[in-house]
Amino acid sequence: MPRASLPxxxxxxxxxxxxxxxxxxxxxxxxxxxxxxxASPFDPVRAYAGDAGLTASQANLDQLRHNLGVDQPLxxxxxxxxxxxxxxxxxxxxxxxxxxxxxxxxxxGWSVLLCALAFLLAVAVGTALGVAAxxxxxxxxxxxxTSLAYTLEAAPPFWLGLLAVWxxxxxxxxxxxxxxxxxxxxxxxxxxxxxxxxxxxxxLAVSQLxxxxxxxxQGVGDxxxxxxxxxxxxxxxxxRTVLLHHALRSGLLPVLTLIGSRVPxxxxxxxxxxxxxSWPGIAxxxxxxxxxxxxxxLAALTVLATAAVLAGNLLxxxxxxxxxxxxxxxx
Amino acid sequence: MTARxxxxxxxxxxxxxxxxxxxxxxxxxxxxxxxxxxxxAVVGIAYExxxxxxxxxxxxxxxxxxxxxxxxxDAGMHLRPALATALPKVTDGGRTYTFDLRRGVTFSDGKxxxxxxxxxxxxxxxxxxxxxxxxxxxxxxxxxEKKDDHTVVFHLKYPYAPFAERAVLPIxxxxxAGKQDINHGSFTTKPIGTGPYVLTRWSKGxxxxxxxxxxxxxxxxxxxxxxxxxxxxxxxxxTRLRSGDLDGAILPPELAATFKGDKHRTTVTATTFDYRxxxxxxxxxxTGAKAVRRALDLAVDREAMVKGILNGAGKPxxxxxxxxxxxxxxxTERPHDLKKAxxxxxDAGWKKGPDGIRTKGHQRASxxxxxxxxxxxxxxxxxxxxxxxxxxxxxAKVESGTWEAIEPRMAKDAxxxxxxxxxxxxxxxxxxxxxxxxxxxxxxxxxxADKTVDAKLTEARRTDDQATxxxxxxxxxxxxxxxxxxxxxxxxDHVYVVADRWKNLTTQTEPHxxxxxxxxxxxxxxxxxxx
Numbered sequence: 001m002p003r004a005s006l007p008x009x010x011x012x013x014x015x016x017x018x019x020x021x022x023x024x025x026x027x028x029x030x031x032x033x034x035x036x037x038x039a040s041p042f043d044p045v046r047a048y049a050g051d052a053g054l055t056a057s058q059a060n061l062d063q064l065r066h067n068l069g070v071d072q073p074l075x076x077x078x079x080x081x082x083x084x085x086x087x088x089x090x091x092x093x094x095x096x097x098x099x100x101x102x103x104x105x106x107x108x109g110w111s112v113l114l115c116a117l118a119f120l121l122a123v124a125v126g127t128a129l130g131v132a133a134x135x136x137x138x139x140x141x142x143x144x145x146t147s148l149a150y151t152l153e154a155a156p157p158f159w160l161g162l163l164a165v166w167x168x169x170x171x172x173x174x175x176x177x178x179x180x181x182x183x184x185x186x187x188x189x190x191x192x193x194x195x196x197x198x199x200x201x202x203x204l205a206v207s208q209l210x211x212x213x214x215x216x217x218q219g220v221g222d223x224x225x226x227x228x229x230x231x232x233x234x235x236x237x238x239x240r241t242v243l244l245h246h247a248l249r250s251g252l253l254p255v256l257t258l259i260g261s262r263v264p265x266x267x268x269x270x271x272x273x274x275x276x277x278s279w280p281g282i283a284x285x286x287x288x289x290x291x292x293x294x295x296x297x298l299a300a301l302t303v304l305a306t307a308a309v310l311a312g313n314l315l316x317x318x319x320x321x322x323x324x325x326x327x328x329x330x331x
Numbered sequence: 332m333t334a335r336x337x338x339x340x341x342x343x344x345x346x347x348x349x350x351x352x353x354x355x356x357x358x359x360x361x362x363x364x365x366x367x368x369x370x371x372a373v374v375g376i377a378y379e380x381x382x383x384x385x386x387x388x389x390x391x392x393x394x395x396x397x398x399x400x401x402x403x404x405d406a407g408m409h410l411r412p413a414l415a416t417a418l419p420k421v422t423d424g425g426r427t428y429t430f431d432l433r434r435g436v437t438f439s440d441g442k443x444x445x446x447x448x449x450x451x452x453x454x455x456x457x458x459x460x461x462x463x464x465x466x467x468x469x470x471x472x473x474x475x476e477k478k479d480d481h482t483v484v485f486h487l488k489y490p491y492a493p494f495a496e497r498a499v500l501p502i503x504x505x506x507x508a509g510k511q512d513i514n515h516g517s518f519t520t521k522p523i524g525t526g527p528y529v530l531t532r533w534s535k536g537x538x539x540x541x542x543x544x545x546x547x548x549x550x551x552x553x554x555x556x557x558x559x560x561x562x563x564x565x566x567x568x569x570t571r572l573r574s575g576d577l578d579g580a581i582l583p584p585e586l587a588a589t590f591k592g593d594k595h596r597t598t599v600t601a602t603t604f605d606y607r608x609x610x611x612x613x614x615x616x617x618t619g620a621k622a623v624r625r626a627l628d629l630a631v632d633r634e635a636m637v638k639g640i641l642n643g644a645g646k647p648x649x650x651x652x653x654x655x656x657x658x659x660x661x662x663t664e665r666p667h668d669l670k671k672a673x674x675x676x677x678d679a680g681w682k683k684g685p686d687g688i689r690t691k692g693h694q695r696a697s698x699x700x701x702x703x704x705x706x707x708x709x710x711x712x713x714x715x716x717x718x719x720x721x722x723x724x725x726x727a728k729v730e731s732g733t734w735e736a737i738e739p740r741m742a743k744d745a746x747x748x749x750x751x752x753x754x755x756x757x758x759x760x761x762x763x764x765x766x767x768x769x770x771x772x773x774x775x776x777x778x779x780a781d782k783t784v785d786a787k788l789t790e791a792r793r794t795d796d797q798a799t800x801x802x803x804x805x806x807x808x809x810x811x812x813x814x815x816x817x818x819x820x821x822x823x824d825h826v827y828v829v830a831d832r833w834k835n836l837t838t839q840t841e842p843h844x845x846x847x848x849x850x851x852x853x854x855x856x857x858x859x860x861x862x
Binding site (some may be wrong): 063067097183278280284288 | 381382459460463465466467470512514515517519520535536537558567570574577733735738762768771773844846
């Protein structure tokens with residue numbers, strides 16, 4: 001492939017356009033979150049009060065409702081949150097009794113660690129299996145890998161998580177069932193964290209794996225049947241050279257460009273996996289924020305997730321534009 | 332990209348996999364290092380506090396580990412001085428409580444404890460801007476006054492006999508909590524107190540870890556490291572106890588029974604005030620009919636429930652007061668008497684129809700009974716109640732839902748409820764039975780109104796004469812036989828399994844909410860090694 005200098009200006013213009021477009025999207029999404037949360041049957045005051053709410057007086061509960069600001073109309077609450085957020089004040093999480101910035105700050109790193117490990121593992125294993133399957137389509141390995149991939153694709157991540165806990169933690173006893181460190185200790189040493197991240201990262205990777213396997217298999221398989229590859233074979237090049245220099249390069253490009261679009265699936269997967277493994281990340285906090293109707297935390301986390309998805313899409317489109325100049329950067 | 336890509340990639344993947352499993356195997360004994368040691372304990376509990384700030388309600392019933400109250404409860408639930416040097420002097424007809432404070436006590440950051448902290452704690456809780464859901468428990472309190480650095484005076488709005496029981500509420504440091512946002516400041520998750528333990532870490536949803544406070548005024552605890560693992564699922568908690576990950580845990584009776592033959596663990600059973608009852612809303616024409624209420628009270632087979640549902644770990648409940656409490660009115664036990672129940676219904680005009688369900692006029696003796704979904708104990712109680720009621724010709728249609736689904740229906744539908752507070756009969760009975768609290772939040776869910784009960788409840792909370800109080804609560808319990816407010820079913824024991832490395836483990840009489848404060852670790856600061 002010719003290696004011209006990258007079209008920086010066009011890429012910057014596209015990024016700028018997307019950033020502008022993100023503003024109305026984020027506004028709509030946050031308003032949507034407020035509206036859905038307000039319409040949900042969950043009561044933020046009950047969630048806040050916990051067990052104490054069952055013996056609290058009605059006057060006490062009404063006072064709490066007022067203090068938490070949830071007796072305000074929906075639009076007013078959203079506007080209040082928005083204007084404060086624009087000045088950098090994301091508000092306080094009612095359920096976790098702490099500022100939202102602190103909650104996110106404490107948890108984001110653990111989520112990024114988990115997702116990055118899982119993603120790398122899924123890409124590496126997915127590519128390896130996909131290429132192996134594509135080499136002899138219809139062969140024993142191909143059929144085994146493909147059917148396994150379809151089975152895993154259908155398996156919900158929380159089910160995989162529970163299965164992994166049962167097998168590795170309860171039956172074999174080799175890996176801890178959850179948490180960031182062992183129950184009896186507090187020190188978050190690298191060894192402790194490696195032991196505890198292994199199972200959730202493995203499960204999250206396995207839940208993301210099928211897509212990569214199937215896409216790589218398809219891409220590489222198709223490339224193997226294209227003219228350049230047949231030509232290379234006809235010229236008598238070694239099979240390995242054909243596979244790596246010709247088939248893999250053209251077969252993997254569409255996969256690479258689509259990696260960014262996997263972000264939503266990764267976030268959804270992390271949501272379930274973190275909950276199953278009591279991993280102290282962002283996703284676990286999202287579940288808590290949603291069931292407790294914790295408006296400020298929920299809104300901030302939604303913005304974060306939306307931004308991640310938009311950034312993933314942008315990355316995809318940029319890579320795709322680079323890989324295939326016919327597409328360009330005007331999208 | 333090198334020519335060896337696939338093999339290289341496979342090798343990298345394999346290596347990564349090996350590295351992961353290698354780290355996984357390198358320290359397999361980490362979690363079990365505590366086993367065998369008596370200076371560290373890890374216990375599994377089912378409940379996690381919403382906050383660790385006493386100002387927002389944490390530890391209001393005592394045993395908060397991190398904090399001390401002015402007073403505390405001993406194993407027999409008698410009040411003992413803690414941050415106060417003695418029980419309060421009560422003057423002005425029960426309206427003024429004076430406490431002398433202990434000298435030389437410091438918070439775990441080294442700063443001294445004084446009367447200012449007491450005044451700060453109570454006035455902050457009473458402040459309407461403070462998001463404390465248990466504020467109503469201090470309803471009697473008008474204000475707290477500092478007389479000097481070591482004396483505080485509580486002024487009440489009205490004489491309130493059990494007020495001293497509220498003084499177990501933990502005292503927060505003004506010099507830290509007073510400088511922060513009370514509702515969201517860091518003090519709510521990183522508390523500092525005068526108590527026997529210092530919080531080292533709170534990993535939400537996972538565990539709380541404590542280390543002993545070496546300067547504790549009551550003497551440094553023998554158990555130096557204490558961890559409370561939050562494990563909501565009963566089976567997982569039992570598994571982790573069995574694997575040695577936990578030294579102790581609360582378990583349902585049937586799971587606790589599987590540890591019976593274990594030579595290294597003992598079972599500790601706590602008696603409680605924790606009742607399960609069925610609300611009988613007066614707004615429903617069936618449950619509101621006195622004959623139906625009286626018949627249900629006799630038709631339920633409480634002994635069978637204790638045996639069948641609780642595996643014997645509990646007692647029949649005839650009212651909020653358990654039969655082994657000194658507050659119980661002897662003679663108010665009711666035997667299971669289906670015949671008498673049917674006679675009461677017949678006499679009141681509820682005639683059995685062809686399907687076995689009674690009717691009176693056009694009213695069918697049928698109502699809906701809700702239980703909290705996912706709560707197995709309540710489900711079993713609800714089903715047993717419905718089956719007993721059916722034998723008397725009353726249909727209870729059992730349905731499950733979350734509180735969100737149940738709450739709007741509480742005025743008309745029955746609910747399998749629970750509650751109970753051992754410190755003073757006023758704490759649960761007033762909320763449960765007084766007509767002024769009918770339908771107020773989750774208080775008096777039956778919307779019960781009975782003049783005798785109202786008068787006796789008020790009389791009992793206004794006098795501190797023990798004999799008068801006992802007589803008043805006896806009268807309430809006897810009145811509940813004639814005009815039942817709820818159908819009380821059982822008092823549920825709480826069962827704990829603990830490694831036998833410590834001697835003479837005890838429990839207090841426990842309330843319905845068995846959080847951090849309950850269990851044999853209510854006084855972990857006093858635990859002594861067994862050998």
